[in-house]
Amino acid sequence: MPEFADPFSGMIPRKMTKEELIRAIRLDLTAEEEAIHLYMAHADATDDPLAKKVLIDVANEERVHAGEFQRLLSILASDEDKFLEDGAREVDVMQAELSGAGGPQEELSTQEEVLQEPVEEMEITAGENNTGPSKNIIGARTIGSLID
Numbered sequence: 001m002p003e004f005a006d007p008f009s010g011m012i013p014r015k016m017t018k019e020e021l022i023r024a025i026r027l028d029l030t031a032e033e034e035a036i037h038l039y040m041a042h043a044d045a046t047d048d049p050l051a052k053k054v055l056i057d058v059a060n061e062e063r064v065h066a067g068e069f070q071r072l073l074s075i076l077a078s079d080e081d082k083f084l085e086d087g088a089r090e091v092d093v094m095q096a097e098l099s100g101a102g103g104p105q106e107e108l109s110t111q112e113e114v115l116q117e118p119v120e121e122m123e124i125t126a127g128e129n130n131t132g133p134s135k136n137i138i139g140a141r142t143i144g145s146l147i148d
């Protein structure tokens with residue numbers, strides 16, 4: 001929960017890098033998803049028709065916000081849509097398997113391809129221009145991009 005008494009809560013003392021912005025938007029997206037869950041749980045937990053209606057309406061507005069953040073991520077992170085499409089295709093394959101339809105053999109996902117590529121290690125020592133997690137580099141990729 002935010003610390004509303006602290007006027008500096010959530011403030012960052014400098015502008016974010018693009019990678020930091022992408023991570024911040026991912027957190028913003030999860031906050032929208034959390035809000036959707038919270039409002040729907042509260043709507044399910046009441047019999048008051050007006051409260052239920054308002055909670056569901058606000059939950060649906062949060063779904064719109066989630067869509068805005070997802071679209072922003074697609075613009076900021078050039079590979080975002082590829083990963084999302086890979087995930088959607090994997091679910092489609094599973095759905096086809098469950099329905100007995102079979103379907104085409106699934107190709108390796110982008111993440112599986114990335115994890116199979118050899119990773120060249122690069123040593124980062126204290127005192128270098130290491131300003132945070134986005135600088136923890138293994139080869140050309142950040143650790144975060146491998147564990148998303």
Ligand SMILES: [Fe+2]
Pocket residue numbers: 032035061062065
């Ligand atoms: Fe929202």
